[in-house]
Amino acid sequence: MKMEPLISVCIPVYNAEAYISECIESVLHQSFTDFELLIADDGSTDHSLDIIKSYQDLRIRILTGNHDYITTLNLLLTEAKGKYIARMDADDRMIQDRLLWQFEYMETHPEIDALGGGLRMFGNTTEICIPANSGRPLTFLDMMHGNPLAHATMMLRREIIEKYHLRYEKEYILAEDYRLWVKMIQLNLHLENLPDILLEYRISGNQVSILHKAKQDEITKRIQQELEEWIISKEQPFILNSISPVASTGNQLTAIITFLNEGEEVIKTVTSIRQFAGETVDIIVINDHSYDGYDYYHELLPYNVHYFYNQKRKGVAASRDLGVELCGTPYFLLLDAHMRFYDMHWVETITHQLKQNDRCILCCQTKTLNKDKQGRVFEKRNVPMAYGAYIPFMKNAYLPDIKWKNKENCPEEDIEPVPAILGAGYAASKRYWKYIRGLKGLKLYGCDEAYLSLKVWLEGGQCLLLKNVVIGHIYRIESPYEVPSAQLVYNYLFISSLLFPVPLCILSFSIARCMNRQTFEEAVKLLSEQGEMLGELKKYYCKILTRPFEEVLNRNRFLDIDQEKDILYKRNLLPSIANFLIQKEPSQEIGIVDGIMNEVLFFYHYARFTKDGQWEIYADTLLDKALALLDTETIPTDFKDGICGIGWGLIYLIRQGFLNAESTEKTLLTIDRILLDTDIDAIDMSSFSQGIGGIILYWVTRMLYLDTQGKAAFPNQYYIDKIRVKVAEVLQQSHNIFMVNAASQFQYMMDHFTKLDTLQYVPSIRDWTNFPTFLAKKTQYWKPGIMGCTGAGLLTMLVLNSNK
Structure with missing residues (x-):
């Protein structure tokens, strides 16, 4: 009596005459031989059935029927005699050891009910697809994220198929396999993937997944929705x-x-x-x-x-x-x-501190943990100890971004104030949480720590680190989010709109716009929908916030250990930088980026830093030289080498207290007149330093300066309208943060010209440059300019001044 085969290889065929021979032969040449090859012709109208019948191998069994794909799939399940059912499509090819590998794995893992694996594409592509979730049971979560099993690689236990009478369902055609896997998961069956390549999978333009993608996506979403509803019904x-x-x-x-x-x-x-x-x-x-x-x-x-x-x-x-x-x-x-x-005293420590003063948020000390693929939790080694966090307010990340603080301010104390909380494990009183309105306004996830930290310090409270309350936190090795969602970007914009002074709020929006314009626009739409709530919260916080924002900014001006070492190293080089600039060949340019005006900024700052008047005299001499050249030579209008940079530099020096307004008024009026006569339409749109961006920044700075002087803050309307057009183009097209931020400030001025004092703008060198982070040890390799030793010296003095 003939024993039943161990495996039934099941292949549905419909008009596959071009590929069916390759498919059949890849099965017949398997290293594992105890199988039946069950081929069901699904009403083909080409020569597929003739080709199939031409094979004389006794292991082949042919079924025929009318064209009805789901019925054909179910016929294969019904007719299969093997212990295991191996699925395959008629245009693919089996790897020679596929059946052997899956059979041995299923035999040694009797708990597994269905087993898939990886694919090697061929045809229109040569990609390899290895299952990301191999080596473990698939979960509801895997199913909710999409179909995790390649249908043509599947091996199923036939007794499970019969026990639960599992079948493909017509109402889910195009995603019938996905529906079957979901049903099996709902029955608590064990589905798994091998990491091995089991099949060569043909890619062509005639595939169902290409021809009917929209419909397939629709059915897939329906399956996911039904699964979610089924799960939720139990809750x-x-x-x-x-x-x-x-x-x-x-x-x-x-x-x-x-x-x-x-x-x-x-x-x-x-x-x-x-x-x-x-x-x-x-x-x-x-x-x-x-x-x-x-x-x-x-x-x-x-x-x-x-x-x-x-x-x-x-x-x-x-x-x-x-x-x-x-x-x-x-x-x-x-x-x-x-x-x-890790200890028995954390409850007492937290409650004792909050009973003493509940006008605070407590942050526990974090121990960094990771979790491997086997589920083992371990402490991550060589992670610097963190002492709370801070908000850096930089242009290279969304605002308010947040970072760990790796320097301890009060080593002798068990509790110390920190600029911001991070790492979860936050404690507070219910009274104070409700007083500061908790996390009201934020969506989904992200920005909790920054939002709370800013509100607490602005309200007059404190963020405190409890060093003796250590909580282990398992951090993901990889972020689950490739790019920030619109809801997360909304959170950044919501906080900046609610709490930031206007210039910083504009910078926050400008950064988000440059990071991802589409996400930014979606986030702005979400923000506009919350306008009423935002307005109510603003009114409330105006009543309860007691600290000026500048004080919170100063608290967050933090240098980590490496940055502090670098700044102190460069501080010692400041005399050498000054001497280098004096001894080098005189600059032939007067610009603010690489020319004389750049050195003027350095020496005025250096005079204040050293409290040595001789450097101020030298700065005066350089400035007189630059202004003399401005009167005698034809100077370009741009920011890098021309009059916009000179004009911005003069206003900066006035606002910083280096110059008096009267001494520069004539020069600024000359610059205004030259710019008003310039053809705006002919200016480069793609550049900040040598194009429209620098001109926009000059006018922002100039008009706000005139407003502080109580003078007419706007040039003629025709010119303003021209600039407005350029500003709109910048905001629509540019990804340069300096250009976008200047354009955004200009736009704000135009929309709020009756109350420009709300902008409270103070010119900063950071408005138009990223300072260099590297300075060669040997002076022979130094170069002047904002990206050379001059810029390194300026940055050092500015940082040391702001971190006093």
Whole structure:
């Protein structure tokens, strides 16, 4: 009596005459031979069936039927006799050891019900597709992110197919395999991927995934939506219908954990809390609409937690605000869902500090943890100790960006003020949180720490680091987000609109515009939808914020250890830079970037820095030389080498107290007149230093300066209209932060010309240049100019002055 084959290779065929021979032969030449090749012709109208019948191998069994793809797929499942069913498409080719590898793996892993693997593309491309989630059971979360299994690589346990009567469904055609995998996951079956290449997968323009992509995407989204609804239906009992605080237990502190799709880490975090704090803290866990299918409620049941489920995703900020609203204790600790505790005293330390003064946000010390692919948590070595964080207010990242602070200000103290909190593990009183309005206004995730830190310091409170309360935080090795979302960029813009002075708010918007214009525009639209709330919050914060923003800026002017060493090194080189500039050949240019005006800025600053009047005399001499050349020679209009840079430099020196206004007024009027006679349409649009950007910056600086003098701040309307057109083009096209920021300030002036004092603009060299970060040790390699030793010296003096 013939034994049934171990594997049934199942291939549906429809009009595949060009490829079916390659497909069949790749199966017949497998290193594993105990299989039947079950081929179902799906009503082909070409010579496919004739080609199939030409093969005389006894392992081949042919089925025929009318053209009905889903029925044909199900016929193959019904007719298969093997222990395992191996799927394949008629235009692909099996790797020679495919059946052997999958058979051996399934035999040694009886818990696996379905097994896929990698692909090597051929035809229109030669890419390799290795499953990112191989070597572990696939989860609901994997399914929600898209189809993680390549249909043509699948091997299925036939007894599972029969036990649950699994079949492909016609209403999900074009994504029928994805629907089948979802059903299997819902049945708690084990699906997995091998990391090996199992199949050569043909790419051509006739594939269903290309011809019917829109419809396939539509069905895929429907499957995902149905899966999400199925998962959420199990959470229905834990959805809040009304908000009422948790009943008092007599505890002083509540640990609030908000999460999305964190799996077992939520339980491990709660376990750690109970291990080191027992029942002395309440625990509120808010599931922010997880769709990974993990049974959080029952897993958390033994730990005496208050569990809530958001019927719609609220995001981290709104979920934390909800947690604070729900907590029945005077104090709380906000945690991520992947944290660890290490001592028995953290509850007492936090509550003691908040009882003394609750006008603060406490930040716990962070221990950096990572998690490997096997789920093992380990402390990351060689990570510098962090002492809170700071907001750098730089042009190379969204504002308000936030960074770790690696320098300790008060080594002898257990608690020290820090510019900003970071790393999760934030504690506060419920009273103070509600007073500063918590995280109101933020969307989804991101910017929590910066928002809270700025509000607390501006209100008159403090951000304090508790050095003796150490909490381990598992950080992702890789960020899950390739680019910031519109909601995250909205958060940056929301904070800057709400709390920043106007110039800094304009810079924040300019940075976001340059980073990604489309995302910026989406974020601005979101912001406009929140106009009423933004206005209400502004009014409220005007009443309660007590500190000037400049004080908060100064607190965040921080040099890390390496930066401090570099600045101190360059400080010692300042006399050498001054001597180098005196002894070199006199500059033939008068410009502010590389010419005489550049050196004028340096020597005025150097005179103030050294308190030595001889350097001021030398700066006066250089300035007189530059202005004399301005009167006698034809000078270009640009910022780099011409009159715009000279004019900006004069205003800068006046505003910094180096010059008096009367001595420069005649020169500035001359510059104005030359620019007003310039053909704006002929100026380069692509350049800042030698094009329209520098001219826009000059007019921004000039008009605001005139406004501070109580003088007419605008040139003629015809000229203004011309500049407006150029500004609009810059904002639409440019990615140069200096150009975009200058254009944005000009636009703001035009829209708010009756109250220019709100701009409070003070010229800064950083408005038009990035300073050099490197200065050669040997003077023979030095060059003058803003990107040479002159710029390095200027930066050093400016930094030392701002960090006094």
